[in-house]
Amino acid sequence: VIPSKYIEEAVNAMASLPGVGRKTALRYVLHMLSRSEEDVEHFAKALVQLRTHLKRCKVCQNVSDFDICAICSNPQRDNSTICVVEDVRDVMAIESTHQYKGLYHVLGGRISPMEGIGPGDLSISPLIGRLTHTAVKELILALSPTMEGDTTAFYIYRKVPAGSAFEITTLTRGVAVGDELQYTDEVTLGRSIALRTPYQKG
């Protein structure tokens, strides 16, 4: 039994995080009590700022402090290549390999009838819009090698305007089936993005 409603509330908040049970939550909360008031305020402020100031890039939907993210606005990046990923963690994973110099498009998930996520819930229409308005030479479908990832890749493949001149590629499957992109080690992922292959439907 927790002897304080303040502790109880803080534990409930911590325990709502993925992978944090009540025991761990209590440990974090008691740890916070040992820190200075200034430290705890800084901690809370960092979280609130994240929610109020963080934006989605208007072009690629990546997280950004500005309307256009640091990748889209970087003139050194190759804007003829767009790499389609499920979420922001995939962008971070691919960036950490230093093997890719093009742009991204973050879908915000993958098609999953089981979870009630349809194409309309993802940023697929903005992607198709980008493809028709920019001089794209290559579209990389870097979705996770799961059934949902494959379904999403195939859906996008079908939506690409007929007669488009660009190449559609995918990561080489050094990434084992069922793996999430962001959990693949850097070397394997780096090789997968460097040695990409033409997309084959089915």
Ligand SMILES: [Zn+2]
């Ligand atoms: Zn962007």
